[in-house]
Amino acid sequence: MVIPLLLGLAIVLIAAKVGGWVVRRMRQPAVLGELAVGLLLGPSVLNIFGMDYFKNAHTLDVLREFGELGVIFLMFAAGLEIQVSDLLKTGRAAVLVGFLGVVFPIGLGTLAGLQFHYSLISAEFMGIVLAATSVSISARTLMELGRLRSREGLTLLSAAVVDDILAILVLSIFVGVTLGGGTQPWQLIWIAVRMFLFLVAAFLVGLWLLPRIVDWVRRLPISEPVLSVTLASVLLFAWAAECLGGIAAITGAFVAGVGLARSTQQAEIERGIHTLNYALFVPIFLVVIGLRADLRQLSGSDIGLTALLCLVAIISKILGCGLGARLGGMSWRESLRVGTGMISRGEVGLIVAGVGLDAHLIQPNLFTDVVVMVIVTTLVTPPLLRLVFCWGEPQECPI
Amino acid sequence: MVIPLLLGLAIVLIAAKVGGWVVRRMRQPAVLGELAVGLLLGPSVLNIFGMDYFKNAHTLDVLREFGELGVIFLMFAAGLEIQVSDLLKTGRAAVLVGFLGVVFPIGLGTLAGLQFHYSLISAEFMGIVLAATSVSISARTLMELGRLRSREGLTLLSAAVVDDILAILVLSIFVGVTLGGGTQPWQLIWIAVRMFLFLVAAFLVGLWLLPRIVDWVRRLPISEPVLSVTLASVLLFAWAAECLGGIAAITGAFVAGVGLARSTQQAEIERGIHTLNYALFVPIFLVVIGLRADLRQLSGSDIGLTALLCLVAIISKILGCGLGARLGGMSWRESLRVGTGMISRGEVGLIVAGVGLDAHLIQPNLFTDVVVMVIVTTLVTPPLLRLVFCWGEPQECPI
Numbered sequence: 001m002v003i004p005l006l007l008g009l010a011i012v013l014i015a016a017k018v019g020g021w022v023v024r025r026m027r028q029p030a031v032l033g034e035l036a037v038g039l040l041l042g043p044s045v046l047n048i049f050g051m052d053y054f055k056n057a058h059t060l061d062v063l064r065e066f067g068e069l070g071v072i073f074l075m076f077a078a079g080l081e082i083q084v085s086d087l088l089k090t091g092r093a094a095v096l097v098g099f100l101g102v103v104f105p106i107g108l109g110t111l112a113g114l115q116f117h118y119s120l121i122s123a124e125f126m127g128i129v130l131a132a133t134s135v136s137i138s139a140r141t142l143m144e145l146g147r148l149r150s151r152e153g154l155t156l157l158s159a160a161v162v163d164d165i166l167a168i169l170v171l172s173i174f175v176g177v178t179l180g181g182g183t184q185p186w187q188l189i190w191i192a193v194r195m196f197l198f199l200v201a202a203f204l205v206g207l208w209l210l211p212r213i214v215d216w217v218r219r220l221p222i223s224e225p226v227l228s229v230t231l232a233s234v235l236l237f238a239w240a241a242e243c244l245g246g247i248a249a250i251t252g253a254f255v256a257g258v259g260l261a262r263s264t265q266q267a268e269i270e271r272g273i274h275t276l277n278y279a280l281f282v283p284i285f286l287v288v289i290g291l292r293a294d295l296r297q298l299s300g301s302d303i304g305l306t307a308l309l310c311l312v313a314i315i316s317k318i319l320g321c322g323l324g325a326r327l328g329g330m331s332w333r334e335s336l337r338v339g340t341g342m343i344s345r346g347e348v349g350l351i352v353a354g355v356g357l358d359a360h361l362i363q364p365n366l367f368t369d370v371v372v373m374v375i376v377t378t379l380v381t382p383p384l385l386r387l388v389f390c391w392g393e394p395q396e397c398p399i
Numbered sequence: 400m401v402i403p404l405l406l407g408l409a410i411v412l413i414a415a416k417v418g419g420w421v422v423r424r425m426r427q428p429a430v431l432g433e434l435a436v437g438l439l440l441g442p443s444v445l446n447i448f449g450m451d452y453f454k455n456a457h458t459l460d461v462l463r464e465f466g467e468l469g470v471i472f473l474m475f476a477a478g479l480e481i482q483v484s485d486l487l488k489t490g491r492a493a494v495l496v497g498f499l500g501v502v503f504p505i506g507l508g509t510l511a512g513l514q515f516h517y518s519l520i521s522a523e524f525m526g527i528v529l530a531a532t533s534v535s536i537s538a539r540t541l542m543e544l545g546r547l548r549s550r551e552g553l554t555l556l557s558a559a560v561v562d563d564i565l566a567i568l569v570l571s572i573f574v575g576v577t578l579g580g581g582t583q584p585w586q587l588i589w590i591a592v593r594m595f596l597f598l599v600a601a602f603l604v605g606l607w608l609l610p611r612i613v614d615w616v617r618r619l620p621i622s623e624p625v626l627s628v629t630l631a632s633v634l635l636f637a638w639a640a641e642c643l644g645g646i647a648a649i650t651g652a653f654v655a656g657v658g659l660a661r662s663t664q665q666a667e668i669e670r671g672i673h674t675l676n677y678a679l680f681v682p683i684f685l686v687v688i689g690l691r692a693d694l695r696q697l698s699g700s701d702i703g704l705t706a707l708l709c710l711v712a713i714i715s716k717i718l719g720c721g722l723g724a725r726l727g728g729m730s731w732r733e734s735l736r737v738g739t740g741m742i743s744r745g746e747v748g749l750i751v752a753g754v755g756l757d758a759h760l761i762q763p764n765l766f767t768d769v770v771v772m773v774i775v776t777t778l779v780t781p782p783l784l785r786l787v788f789c790w791g792e793p794q795e796c797p798i
Contacts, residue, residue: 006471223419227674235406239409
């Protein structure tokens with residue numbers, strides 16, 4: 001039954017654009033408005049998609065799939081603006097940002113857990129939940145600010161790849177050691193080797209083969225040859241990242257983008273993906289984040305613990321990633337910007353928390369707190385990024 | 400679980416483009432190759448989406464929703480090429496084509512049913528199943544041939560609206576009278592009045608309000624303002640057509656397109672919707688038609704009846720619609736083209752047959768025959784259309 005989906009998609013699109021417009025008038029990034037409007041339509045307030053009309057047709061499920069495609073296409077678009085040589089220049093800083101950006105949240109998260117009388121293992125797990133950054137919101141915000149290709153933007157994107165790898169490795173080790181799921185050292189080594197091999201292979205295929213394929217299909221007598229082959233490639237890269245490489249799908253899409261940034265057809269691809277993203281997929285992605293959150297669950301929670309978790313999540317990334325950037329040779333101001341860009345958390349934090357819930361490492365109420373933490377870090381990132389990028393340089397800020 | 404969907408979408412996109420390319424080399428419309436490749440991937444041959452990997456994630460269901468969006472956006476794009484004044488010029492011919500294009504299939508279908516010793520009611524029902532045209536395949540083929548705005552193309556599009564209305568009315572009357580579902584005459588009148596009121600309202604809103612809205616949002620500081628508002632409008636029109644007007648969603652989308660054809664932003668909308676359609680939604684729509692068909696079911700059927708049904712379906716539309724066009728003042732050649740363009744059947748035939756199956760008016764094996772009839776009429780339409788349009792005028796044919 002596609003009919004309720006038509007109405008649902010229309011509501012989400014209109015709401016996203018109205019939300020974006022309102023916050024732009026308040027001189028904030030549109031992405032904040034699109035997230036907020038999702039919260040408004042979702043179970044927290046209006047609960048529009050809880051109506052039988054939409055529920056019976058699984059409208060929210062399909063919207064979610066659209067949203068997942070949105071974040072994949074968004075990270076591809078971010079990669080498309082980036083030359084691989086620029087990424088390599090940020091190498092040392094990016095590794096330090098990624099590394100300290102995982103160490104600090106785990107350390108501070110563990111301390112916070114112990115403060116609330118959790119067992120050491122549970123407290124450590126709380127730290128691991130805080131480790132994985134989700135850089136898509138920051139990438140979107142920096143695109144809006146026109147600063148994705150700044151030194152800070154490039155460092156952020158490279159560091160997100162390092163962060164993705166480290167966070168998954170740490171979780172694998174922790175689960176192997178603590179839960180004793182029969183994970184052997186050689187299995188952990190295999191996980192690391194597989195990630196490394198996949199990334200090398202993906203970069204080689206992306207940089208060498210993809211531009212050639214696109215250049216070849218361009219002259220075939222099919223409609224939209226360049227863009228359709230591009231979309232198929234992005235989808236394949238994203239799928240392979242998860243299924244072959246064991247890393248996040250968005251990292252695969254990002255690598256495909258970096259590869260096609262070298263294509264002679266880069267301008268056409270960018271125009272097409274911009275249309276697809278901003279007319280349809282990205283607004284849905286941002287609204288669905290809000291739609292999936294249920295702030296009413298908060299009422300049963302310990303407000304003190306919730307607030308502490310959010311605070312630790314924000315401060316640990318600013319401190320850890322900022323310190324990494326500073327040690328990597330960036331200025332204090334640049335370091336603050338990189339640290340701020342790494343604040344937002346996403347799916348991975350929720351997935352990790354889910355693993356912990358199943359293994360009885362954390363209580364259900366802590367899971368709700370993690371959901372709130374993801375929402376809060378997502379919502380504060382766009383305005384904070386605008387603040388640290390435009391502060392003292394208003395002439396360079398488009399909004 | 401979005402991961403299998405990524406692979407599924409990539410397979411469908413690549414297969415569609417390869418299929419389109421191969422048949423273009425054979426000098427046939429690409430749409431034929433995209434349909435055929437769907438049959439190849441589907442349960443009839445390879446059954447790719449029958450694998451557990453895809454099945455567990457309901458990949459085919461989501462692909463189907465994408466396909467439904469594809470046909471809606473396709474009919475919007477068809478409308479976008481058409482001025483309402485052109486449509487009105489075809490008025491008399493279109494009404495005759497639509498009317499005789501419903502009368503002939505019902506008449507010949509009933510005769511064919513009686514020939515196979517069906518009861519009169521069952522035979523009549525078989526005729527009604529054959530009544531509803533699905534014009535999207537023809538619209539896509541004529542776009543490929545660059546002939547959508549020819550006199551024949553315009554007549555086809557207007558006649559499809561008439562056909563949609565008449566076929567639904569006839570079904571409502573038949574169900575009301577035969578099944579005695581408590582349908583009163585005033586209810587049938589209400590169905591007709593509602594359709595009429597909806598179409599008048601939709602044309603007024605589409606022609607007068609939509610272009611003004613698009614012109615206004617164009618200057619707002621949001622990303623892709625014109626296209627996102629356009630997509631939301633198309634979705635709302637399609638939804639309203641089904642839920643408020645009681646007619647097909649694609650008719651609503653078509654009206655939205657005719658309205659926005661008058662917009663000052665028509666060129667930008669057309670460019671954006673072309674990208675969206677041909678890089679993503681339309682290939683999925685065409686492949687999914689093939690994916691959903693299972694030709695293996697045929698083995699249990701009476702080949703004679705199946706062949707007769709297909710033959711009656713094709714001939715009744717060519718004769719009925721062709722005669723309508725001729726009576727409407729078109730030449731024999733033009734009439735043949737219009738009749739050929741009305742051959743393809745789609746969803747509506749299957750839905751009607753489903754109603755009959757539930758009411759025990761037709762046997763399950765006849766339902767399979769209807770499925771085959773839909774596939775056959777869909778597959779023969781693109782090459783036949785190319786034949787009747789390019790025959791004797793090869794210089795005007797791009798393929």
